[in-house]
Amino acid sequence: xxxxxxxxxxxxxxxxxxxxxxxxxxxxxxxxxxxxxxxxxxxxxxxxxxxxxxxxxxxxxxxxxxxxxxxxxxxxxxxxxxxxxxxxxxxxxxxxxxxxxxxxxxxxxxxxxxxxxxxxxxxxxxxxxxxxxxxxxxxxxxxxxxxxxxxxxxxxxxxxxxxxxxxxxxxxxx
Numbered sequence: 001x002x003x004x005x006x007x008x009x010x011x012x013x014x015x016x017x018x019x020x021x022x023x024x025x026x027x028x029x030x031x032x033x034x035x036x037x038x039x040x041x042x043x044x045x046x047x048x049x050x051x052x053x054x055x056x057x058x059x060x061x062x063x064x065x066x067x068x069x070x071x072x073x074x075x076x077x078x079x080x081x082x083x084x085x086x087x088x089x090x091x092x093x094x095x096x097x098x099x100x101x102x103x104x105x106x107x108x109x110x111x112x113x114x115x116x117x118x119x120x121x122x123x124x125x126x127x128x129x130x131x132x133x134x135x136x137x138x139x140x141x142x143x144x145x146x147x148x149x150x151x152x153x154x155x156x157x158x159x160x161x162x163x164x165x166x167x168x169x170x171x172x173x174x
Contacts, residue, residue, distance in 0.1 A: 033076040047072040062143040069144040124159035
């Protein structure tokens with residue numbers, strides 16, 4: 001963090017630090033949002049380009065991660081607005097998306113939870129991903145999504161209720 005905030009650091013050093021520190025998080029978030037690894041990598045790359053160009057404009061009102069996530073989410077929304085995006089099949093297998101650590105293979109529970117998260121409405125999915133997988137607090141999510149903290153709490157509450165119902169409902173059916 002001190003590299004980004006330090007005016008003595010060159011822009012190249014700052015960019016290298018941002019990429020090293022946040023590339024995986026941004027690609028993961030963009031992939032969950034776009035469901036296409038190539039588009040996710042493009043969105044992350046565009047995020048870093050925009051961050052590089054606007055590095056001097058970063059005021060420090062939020063964390064660097066929050067600032068980058070906000071740029072990435074806007075970039076993903078921009079990509080999704082393109083007309084051609086709607087005409088390409090975005091269905092991916094659940095093992096391609098599974099939100100687990102790379103140290104262990106996904107369990108049945110991991111696959112089920114990932115499937116349920118990915119089927120949530122987009123607004124609820126993004127707060128779940130930012131809170132649980134990017135480990136952002138409610139205030140950071142609020143800044144990243146440009147919504148109130150109350151809206152974040154409400155979306156988290158609704159998403160948790162849907163996930164709980166879906167997971168418990170799946171267990172009762174067996």
